[in-house]
Structure formats: structure tokens, C-alpha cells
Amino acid sequence: MFQDQLVLLPPFLSELFSSSYYQFLLFHSFLTILTTIGLFFYLKMIYFPKIKLLINQKYKIPQNKKTIAFMHPYSEGCAGGERVLWWMIKAIQLNEKWLDKYHFVLYTGRPSNIDNLQKNTQNSLQNVDKTLQDGLQKNTQNVDNNLQNNLQKEEEYYNLYYENLMNKLKTIFGIELENKITIIFLDNRDLLEKSTKLPFTLLLQNLSSILIGWEAITKFVPDIYIETHGLPFTYFLFKLFGGCNENIFYNLFYNNCKVISYTHYPTISSDMLNQVIFRKTSYNNNLNIVNSKFKSFIKIFYYKCFAKLYGFLAGYFCDFVMVNSTWTRNHVMDIWWLKTVTKTVTKNVTKNTKTLQKTLQKNNCEIVYPPCNVENFIKIPLNGNCDHLNII
Numbered sequence: 001m002f003q004d005q006l007v008l009l010p011p012f013l014s015e016l017f018s019s020s021y022y023q024f025l026l027f028h029s030f031l032t033i034l035t036t037i038g039l040f041f042y043l044k045m046i047y048f049p050k051i052k053l054l055i056n057q058k059y060k061i062p063q064n065k066k067t068i069a070f071m072h073p074y075s076e077g078c079a080g081g082e083r084v085l086w087w088m089i090k091a092i093q094l095n096e097k098w099l100d101k102y103h104f105v106l107y108t109g110r111p112s113n114i115d116n117l118q119k120n121t122q123n124s125l126q127n128v129d130k131t132l133q134d135g136l137q138k139n140t141q142n143v144d145n146n147l148q149n150n151l152q153k154e155e156e157y158y159n160l161y162y163e164n165l166m167n168k169l170k171t172i173f174g175i176e177l178e179n180k181i182t183i184i185f186l187d188n189r190d191l192l193e194k195s196t197k198l199p200f201t202l203l204l205q206n207l208s209s210i211l212i213g214w215e216a217i218t219k220f221v222p223d224i225y226i227e228t229h230g231l232p233f234t235y236f237l238f239k240l241f242g243g244c245n246e247n248i249f250y251n252l253f254y255n256n257c258k259v260i261s262y263t264h265y266p267t268i269s270s271d272m273l274n275q276v277i278f279r280k281t282s283y284n285n286n287l288n289i290v291n292s293k294f295k296s297f298i299k300i301f302y303y304k305c306f307a308k309l310y311g312f313l314a315g316y317f318c319d320f321v322m323v324n325s326t327w328t329r330n331h332v333m334d335i336w337w338l339k340t341v342t343k344t345v346t347k348n349v350t351k352n353t354k355t356l357q358k359t360l361q362k363n364n365c366e367i368v369y370p371p372c373n374v375e376n377f378i379k380i381p382l383n384g385n386c387d388h389l390n391i392i
Contacts, residue, residue: 040240049244052221059103059182067103068092069222069238072229073189073212075108076165078172080370081264084324085228086175087371088262093178102224104181107216109189111161158183173373184220188212202268202306206233213237228262232314235259239317261314262322262368268307269331276300311335321365329367338363 061067072085089106093099162183169175191208198204213234225238243257250256275282276299279290289295315321315336323329332338341364 044241044244045248048217048221048241049246049248051218052244053246055220061103065101065103066223067105067220068224068226069105069107069184069216069220071107071213071216071225071227071231071234073107073109073186073192073231074229075106076111076168078168081228083173083373084262084264084370086169086173088226088228089181090175090177099179104179105184105220105222106181107184107186107220110185110187182220184216186212186215186219188215200302203302206231206267206310209233210237217241223256224258224260226260226262230264230267232261232263232267232310232318235261235317236313258319259317260320260322261318262324263328263332264324264370265328266331266335267310267314268303268335270334271331273300273303273307276303307335312337315339319364322368323365324368324370326367329365332365333363336365338365340364 055061056063070085070089072082075082075085089104092102093104162180166177169177188208188211191211192205194208209231210233213231214237216234217237221242221244222238223243225235225242227234238257239259241257242259245256272282272284274280275285276289276296279285279296281287281290285299289299315332315338318336319339321332321336321338323332
């Protein structure tokens with residue numbers, strides 16, 4: 001039957017499909033697809049459920065508590081993005097039902113001092129292995145003491161870092177958390193900075209964020225993932241593998257992880273595309289590219305392909321999107337593959353004592369304006385008489 005179908009094709013195509021190269025390519029393509037599917041089911045049904053069970057035991061999280069993880073690699077900063085992060089955590093903790101129901105986790109970059117302590121701890125572990133192999137029992141006690149001292153120093157520095165961070169929040173933002181949060185340090189935060197010094201910055205920076213997201217989910221598997229820094233390429237990892245359960249069939253048929261985003265600024269916007277299309281000099285389009293038709297064509301193609309990939313990974317795997325302004329919302333709705341949310345609104349009619357139901361459909365994107373510090377504005381007196389005008 002297959003040979004009869006090949007007769008209908010042109011001679012060069014029939015020779016290609018009947019060749020050993022085509023059969024080799026077809027077999028390895030099928031093998032690659034089968035291996036990818038098998039790896040996906042292994043990670044979703046066996047690997048990450050085991051990691052979640054061990055991590056919950058390590059941090060002593062009760063089984064009836066779910067976990068909310070916030071992704072913000074530079075959480076120790078004091079800018080507007082960090083203000084949004086910490087006030088969001090504070091707002092959730094103010095709800096007593098949520099405070100008792102959820103355990104809070106923060107993914108952030110590892111400080112350099114803790115990194116040095118961890119290296120010393122790893123060196124101590126290597127020395128233990130060497131001494132055990134050499135059979136030197138006298139030196140093992142000294143090495144064990146050094147190992148315990150390094151572990152103790154690392155724990156002490158973690159507590160000191162947490163205490164300093166909480167004092168910083170209280171002093172700068174006026175925030176005191178209702179309950180303690182668990183901090184998960186990320187070792188690969190520097191990848192975000194290194195990728196900015198290379199060509200194809202947008203693509204490399206977002207590919208680097210996938211490595212950071214993989215490190216984060218392998219260190220802690222959450223039930224709810226809230227990203228506030230601007231790493232949309234991490235959404236699919238938590239959507240596919242987060243929120244897993246000990247029940248294998250439950251992990252297979254139900255996806256229990258909710259992905260929430262707070263977007264300050266889209267990674268790529270239609271304004272950036274228009275700068276390249278109309279060949280205007282800008283921060284993302286230097287004069288060398290503007291003066292070359294070929295380079296402009298390549299960059300337009302690169303931007304459009306990246307915008308499609310960015311819109312799919314950011315919008316399709318995100319359950320709810322929050323933005324800080326109308327401008328950001330318009331660009332997000334233009335590029336992201338947003339989901340539609342169906343809501344049923346009921347209204348009571350007093351005259352006829354009937355209830356009317358309306359079904360509304362809208363995108364899962366809402367404007368949530370960021371918090372601002374207005375203490376200095378409150379101190380300004382509201383007197384109508386003033387000697388001079390202050391124009392802002």
C-alpha cells in the first residue's frame with residue numbers, strides 16, 4: 001500500500017522516502033518523541049512528588065498546609081518591585097484564613113557570604129571522603145568538627161540574614177510580616193546579569209531564567225507560584241510540575257499548581273517592534289542596525305519570533321495576570337495568549353423578587369496599582385494660603 005502511494009509522488013520524493021536515510025530519521029524522531037513523553041511522566045509522577053515529600057519533611061510543613069512560593073531573585077533590593085513583593089506577602093498574611101492554610105516561601109539569590117560558607121562546607125565533605133579512603137581515623141574527628149562548625153556558621157548566617165532582611169523591611173517599607181517565611185536561595189542568579197552583556201539579550205536572558213526556574217522547583221515544589229520579577233519563561237515549569245501529590249493518578253489527570261504573575265513591564269512590546277520596523281534609533285535599535293536594511297530585516301524576524309514564543313509561554317501557562325498600569329495591560333493583552341475567565345453574576349430584582357443571572361467572559365488580566373509611600377505627602381498642610389506655588 002505504501003509503495004503504491006510512493007508511485008504517485010515525484011521521482012525525487014519517492015526515492016527520498018524509500019531511502020534508508022528517511023527510515024533512519026523517522027525511527028529516531030519517533031524514539032525522541034517517545035523518550036520525551038517518558039521523561040515527562042517520570043518527572044511529573046515520580047520525581048517531583050518525592051522531592052516535595054522530602055522538602056516538606058525538611059521544613060516541617062504539615063500535610064494539610066499548602067505552599068505559596070514567590071519568585072524574586074533580587075528581593076533584598078529596595079526599589080518599587082520589591083515594595084510590591086513584600087506588600088503582597090503582607091496582604092496575604094493579613095487574612096487569617098490564608099495565614100493558617102498556607103506556608104510562605106521566597107525564591108531569592110544567594111548572598112556571597114553564604115556562598116563562601118557553603119564552599120567551605122563542601123570542601124570539608126571532600127576532606128571527609130579522602131580521610132575515610134585513606135583510613136586515617138585521627139584526622140576524621142578534626143574534619144568532622146570543621147564540618148559541623150561550617151554547618152553551624154551557615155545556619156547562623158542564614159538567621160542573621162533573615163533578621164537583617166526583616167529589619168530592612170520594617171525601616172524602609174514599614175512592613176512587619178505576620179508569620180515567618182522560608183527563604184530558598186538560588187545559586188544561578190548571576191546568569192541574569194551575564195546574559196545582558198551578550199548579543200540576543202532578550203532570548204539569552206529568558207533562557208537563563210529557565211535554568212533559574214528549574215533550580216527553584218527542584219529545591220522547593222509549591223502549590224501556588226507567584227512571580228513578581230519578570231521571568232515569564234519559568235511559568236511552564238511550575239504549571240507542569242508544581243502542585244504534585246503523592247497520588248500518581250491524581251498528578252496525571254489534575255494540575256493543581258496555580259501560576260500568578262505581577263508584570264511591571266513586558267519583556268517585549270509593540271513599541272519595541274515599531275522602533276525596528278520603522279528604523280528609528282532607540283535604546284533597543286542602534287544606528288548600525290538602522291542604517292542596514294539586512295540587519296533590520298534580521299532583527300524584525302528575531303523580534304517577531306521571540307514575541308510569539310514569549311506570548312505563548314507567558315500567557316498560556318499563567319492562570320491570573322496582574323499589571324501595574326493601563327499601558328502594560330494593553331501591551332500584555334496584545335502579545336500574551338491570555339485565557340478567558342467565565343463568571344456568572346447574579347442580581348436580585350426587588351420588584352418581581354426574581355434573580356437574574358448574567359454570564360460574563362473576560363481575560364484573566366487585571367490592573368493592580370503598586371503601593372506607594374505617601375508619608376511625606378501626608379505631612380504637607382492642607383492650608384489654602386501659601387506664599388509661593390510649587391509646581392510638580
